[in-house]
Amino acid sequence: MLKDNKFVRRLFGEQFDIQHRLLNIILLVGILGVGFACLNSVIMKQNIYTQIFSFVSLILFIIIFWVANKLKHVQLSVIIFSIVFNNFVLPGLFITSGGIEGGMPLWCLLGFIFPFLLIKGKRCIPVFIIGITEFIALIIYSYYHPEIIMKMDNMKTVLIDMVITMIAVVVIIASIFRYQTYVYEKLRKTIIKSIREANEAILQKQDFISNVSHDIRTPMDSIIGFTEIAKKNMNNPEKLADSLEKISRASGHLLNLVNEVLDMSKIESGKSPVEEDVCSIHAIIDNVSQILQHEIDHKKLKLELDYSMLDEDVLSCDNLRLNQILLNIMSNAVKYSYEGGTISVSVIQLSSDDESKIINEFHIKDEGCGMTPEFVEHVFEPFARDKSSPVAAEGTGLGLTIAKSLTEIMGGTIEVTSELGKGTEFTVTVPLSIPSLTEIEEEQDIFIYDFKGRHILVVDDNELNREILVEALREENFIVDEAIDGSFAIEKLRDNQPGTYDLVILDLQMPVMDGYETTRIIRSFKDPKVAQIPIIALTADALPEEKTQAFNCGVNAYLVKPVDMPSLLKVFMLFFRENKRS
Structure with a gap:
C-alpha cells in the first residue's frame, strides 16, 4: 500500500x-x-x-x-x-x-x-x-x-x-x-478509540475500586473486631491467643492486597528489576505451601507435591519473584477449589540450548470450579473476574496479571488450561541459571549468630513502628536506643563515645531531618568509628530510584517495610561475623 x-x-x-x-x-x-x-x-x-x-x-x-x-x-x-x-x-x-x-x-x-x-x-x-x-x-x-x-x-x-x-x-x-x-x-x-479505551479503563477501575474496597474492608473489619475481643479477654489466654491469631491472619491478607496493587504499579512502570540469588526450588515451593497451609486446612484440601522430576534443586533465580508467581497461582488454586479437593504441584526440568540454564516447568493443577473458554481468554487481564464462577472469591483481580508479568520479566511463559466444573491447570515455564560452586558454598555458609551485647540505634518518627522494631530486636538480645528523627540520631552519636553503637537502623522519610541527610552527616564525621558505622535503611519506599538515592548517600543495606525479621537478621549476620554459633 x-x-x-x-x-x-x-x-x-x-x-x-x-x-x-x-x-x-x-x-x-x-x-x-x-x-x-x-x-x-x-x-x-x-x-x-x-x-x-x-x-x-x-x-x-x-x-x-x-x-x-x-x-x-x-x-x-x-x-x-x-x-x-x-x-x-x-x-x-x-x-x-x-x-x-x-x-x-x-x-x-x-x-x-x-x-x-x-x-x-x-x-x-x-x-x-x-x-x-x-x-x-x-x-x-x-x-x-x-x-x-x-x-x-x-x-x-x-x-x-x-x-x-x-x-x-x-x-x-x-x-x-x-x-x-x-x-x-x-x-x-x-x-x-482513545475515548472508548478510556471509558473501558474507567469501568475496569470502577470494578476494581468496588472489589478492592470490599476486600480491604473485610480484613479491616476482622482486625478491628478481633482487637476489641482481645481487649475484653486479656485474662482469657485461650481467647486472647485465638483473637491474635485471627488478627495476624487478617493483617497478612490485607498486606497481600496492598502488595498486589503496588506490584502491578511497579510492573507497569517498568520498575521491577530481576535480582538473581542462589535459592532452592524445593524450599520455595515448601514456603509457599506453608503460607497457604491454614487455608488448605480450612477447606480440607489435599496438597500433593511432586519433586520426582527435579534434578537440580539449587539454582540462581529471583527468589522473591518466583515465590510471588507461585504464591499467586497456588492461592488461586486454593481459592477456587471445592472443599475436600486435591491440588497438585509438580516441577519438570528440561535441558536448554544454553548449557548454563535449565528450563523449569511448574505445573499447578486443581479440581475446582474451572473456567469457561470465554473467560480463559481474559484470565490474565487486570481486574478480570469470572462472574459466572460458582465460587465467590476475594481479591483485587490482579494476582494472575502480576504472575504473568513477572514470568515474562524473568524470560518465561505462563499458560492455562481449564474446563468448567472439572478444574484448572497453570503451567509456568522459566529458564533459571545453574550457579557456580562458589555461589553455592557462600549461600550454604549460614550460621545462627549470638547478638547479645550488640548496641543498635533505631531512628524512626513513627512511634508504633519504632516500638514494634525495638521490641523484636530486644528479643534477639540487642541493646537498643531510639531516636524520633535524624537530628536526635546525630545528637546521640555525638554525645556518646565513638564505637558505642554497632549499627544504625534508619527510616528514610522523617520530618526535621530525613534519612538521606542523616546518612550524609554521619558519613562526614571525622572519627572513622562513627563515619563508617553500618547503616540499614528501613523504609516503605520500594521504588528503584529511592534505593539508588539511599545507596548514593552511603547506606549499607536497604530493606522495605513492613519489617521482615528473618531478612533483617540475615543482614545483621553479614555485619557481625564473629560471635557465631553453628
Missing part, C-alpha cells in the same frame, strides 16, 4: 508535524508544476525573463525542500520561501508573464495562502501583509504604467499558460485539502 511505501513514510510520516507534511506536499507538487511550466516556457519560446524566473522558481522549490528535509529547519525554510516567492519571484513573473493576462493571478493566490498554512503562530500575519500589499501596489502601478508588463506573444500562449497554472494550483490545493481531511479522519478515529 501507498502508506507503507518507504518514500511516503520518509516525507509524510508521523515523525513530522502537520505543517512539515503540508510543506512537503506543496513543494513536491510545486516542483512538478513549475518544472512543467519551465518546459512549457522553453517550448513556447516565451521571453527570456519569463524563462529565467520560471527556472529560479523551480530552483527555489528544490532548495526549500532540501533545507526542510535534509537540514530539518522547517519553519526557517517556510518563512524564507514565503518571503522570496511572494515578494520577489511572483512579482517578477507577474511582470514578465503577461500580468493579469495569464496564470499568474492563480500562482499569486497560492503564494498568499502559504503563510497561513505553513507558518506557526502570528508570524504568518506580517509575511502575508507584506506580500499582499506589494501585489496590490504592483497591480495599481501596472494599471497606470502598462508598459512595464511584458505581454505574451499570442492568445494561444496565454490560454496554455492559464490551463497549466490552473491544473498545478488546483492539484496543490486539492492535495492540501485531501491530506488535511485524511489527517482529520485519522485523528478523529484515534480520538474515538
Whole structure:
C-alpha cells in the first residue's frame, strides 16, 4: 500500500508535524508544476525573463525542500520561501508573464495562502501583509504604467499558460485539502478509540475500586473486631491467643492486597528489576505451601507435591519473584477449589540450548470450579473476574496479571488450561541459571549468630513502628536506643563515645531531618568509628530510584517495610561475623 511505501513514510510520516507534511506536499507538487511550466516556457519560446524566473522558481522549490528535509529547519525554510516567492519571484513573473493576462493571478493566490498554512503562530500575519500589499501596489502601478508588463506573444500562449497554472494550483490545493481531511479522519478515529479505551479503563477501575474496597474492608473489619475481643479477654489466654491469631491472619491478607496493587504499579512502570540469588526450588515451593497451609486446612484440601522430576534443586533465580508467581497461582488454586479437593504441584526440568540454564516447568493443577473458554481468554487481564464462577472469591483481580508479568520479566511463559466444573491447570515455564560452586558454598555458609551485647540505634518518627522494631530486636538480645528523627540520631552519636553503637537502623522519610541527610552527616564525621558505622535503611519506599538515592548517600543495606525479621537478621549476620554459633 501507498502508506507503507518507504518514500511516503520518509516525507509524510508521523515523525513530522502537520505543517512539515503540508510543506512537503506543496513543494513536491510545486516542483512538478513549475518544472512543467519551465518546459512549457522553453517550448513556447516565451521571453527570456519569463524563462529565467520560471527556472529560479523551480530552483527555489528544490532548495526549500532540501533545507526542510535534509537540514530539518522547517519553519526557517517556510518563512524564507514565503518571503522570496511572494515578494520577489511572483512579482517578477507577474511582470514578465503577461500580468493579469495569464496564470499568474492563480500562482499569486497560492503564494498568499502559504503563510497561513505553513507558518506557526502570528508570524504568518506580517509575511502575508507584506506580500499582499506589494501585489496590490504592483497591480495599481501596472494599471497606470502598462508598459512595464511584458505581454505574451499570442492568445494561444496565454490560454496554455492559464490551463497549466490552473491544473498545478488546483492539484496543490486539492492535495492540501485531501491530506488535511485524511489527517482529520485519522485523528478523529484515534480520538474515538482513545475515548472508548478510556471509558473501558474507567469501568475496569470502577470494578476494581468496588472489589478492592470490599476486600480491604473485610480484613479491616476482622482486625478491628478481633482487637476489641482481645481487649475484653486479656485474662482469657485461650481467647486472647485465638483473637491474635485471627488478627495476624487478617493483617497478612490485607498486606497481600496492598502488595498486589503496588506490584502491578511497579510492573507497569517498568520498575521491577530481576535480582538473581542462589535459592532452592524445593524450599520455595515448601514456603509457599506453608503460607497457604491454614487455608488448605480450612477447606480440607489435599496438597500433593511432586519433586520426582527435579534434578537440580539449587539454582540462581529471583527468589522473591518466583515465590510471588507461585504464591499467586497456588492461592488461586486454593481459592477456587471445592472443599475436600486435591491440588497438585509438580516441577519438570528440561535441558536448554544454553548449557548454563535449565528450563523449569511448574505445573499447578486443581479440581475446582474451572473456567469457561470465554473467560480463559481474559484470565490474565487486570481486574478480570469470572462472574459466572460458582465460587465467590476475594481479591483485587490482579494476582494472575502480576504472575504473568513477572514470568515474562524473568524470560518465561505462563499458560492455562481449564474446563468448567472439572478444574484448572497453570503451567509456568522459566529458564533459571545453574550457579557456580562458589555461589553455592557462600549461600550454604549460614550460621545462627549470638547478638547479645550488640548496641543498635533505631531512628524512626513513627512511634508504633519504632516500638514494634525495638521490641523484636530486644528479643534477639540487642541493646537498643531510639531516636524520633535524624537530628536526635546525630545528637546521640555525638554525645556518646565513638564505637558505642554497632549499627544504625534508619527510616528514610522523617520530618526535621530525613534519612538521606542523616546518612550524609554521619558519613562526614571525622572519627572513622562513627563515619563508617553500618547503616540499614528501613523504609516503605520500594521504588528503584529511592534505593539508588539511599545507596548514593552511603547506606549499607536497604530493606522495605513492613519489617521482615528473618531478612533483617540475615543482614545483621553479614555485619557481625564473629560471635557465631553453628
